[in-house]
Amino acid sequence: MSMLVGKYESNATALRLALQYSEQCIEAYELLLTLAESEQSLVLGQFRAAGVGDVGEKLGEESITQILKRAHDCRKTAENAAKDLLGRLDGSCGAAFAVTGCSVQPWESLSSNSHTSTTSSTTSSCDTDFSKEDEQRLKDYVQQLKNDRAAVKLTMLELESVHVDPLSLEVKPRGDTHRLDLENAVLMQELMAMKEEMAELKAQLYLLEKEKKAVELRLSTREAQEQAYLVHIEHLKAEVEEQQEQRRRSLSSTGSSTKDKSQAAKVCG
Structure with a gap:
């Protein structure tokens, strides 16, 4: 019974770790989505200011300055949250990430053209120290968390039931x-x-x-x-x-x- 209880405790610990990694992945995904949306808003505002015309959704009667200011504030808020998450990830799994590394880069092929075309405009409009390297590092942390969660799942043990089915018991002969x-x-x-x-x-x-x-x-x-x-x-x-x-x-x-x-x-x- 003590061995069975130990197995249940081990599985509970593994599930808690997997849940923690999943929550950190979700938080990182949300921040990456916010960063992408804020970058898109900046690009649309710059296109509007350049007189290209309505790109995507209509901007209404708001002035270009207000649109750019709101996009800049959203970008700044997202970058601050991303830097805070990076700091926490550096403290929790930065050492393991430095040792193992992350050879898989699933993000490099996504939106490469938009990244190269908007880097100069974004950096000129946002006076912040959050760079593309930090964003890539956040994406690498997401991949590392997914790998850690998969490794934790491999440690799960198959447990036998503590309840005995009376129908499965065989009646032994008297002899x-x-x-x-x-x-x-x-x-x-x-x-x-x-x-x-x-x-x-x-x-x-x-x-x-x-x-x-x-x-x-x-x-x-x-x-x-x-x-x-x-x-x-x-x-x-x-x-x-x-x-x-x-x-x-x-x-x-x-x-x-x-x-x-x-x-x-x-x-x-």
Whole structure:
């Protein structure tokens, strides 16, 4: 049950991530649409100011200045919102985008002629730092979010139902039930025998550990006695050597005195 709950939590996390990526994609699409509409309004206003005539929808009795001002304000608002979204995307998935990159550019083939023809006029009428590179970067982020959402979908796990269908349960024959009971009884007996053997082994291990400690204690006592005996032997050796040295000295002194006496007797005679 805990594993099943973990799978459900994993799927819930994946769904939350996919929903977050989808919401960011929708927001980016809305801003791109607003940018395209504002750019179109600027182009139409410039065509109107150039006297080309009514292009697309009729502009009514509004002056060219008001039309251009409203289009410029709409463009400015859309660009500010796009810059805000770019800042949030740079903070959330900018690192991953910098590593993986986005080789697919589905936007480059769309409206390439209108982009090249209106770049100079748009930049001259809009004094803003939102460039075509920023707009392309926003489109690349959309593609990256779509790829991330697809990758998250691959992590979804297939879950089995927690409910048991009573009709799917097979009624086991009585003989099989009796056989299973016998097998369970045999397994329980073997388990109890293994537990008894384990208890006996633990008791033997306890006794062996006690004997080991006693042997180690006796060994340490013998080592201490050995050190004491070695010290005593060294002391006895030193005493023996000292006695031998004293004996040699006494013998040498006795020999010299005897020689002196014999020489004195010869002189007197």
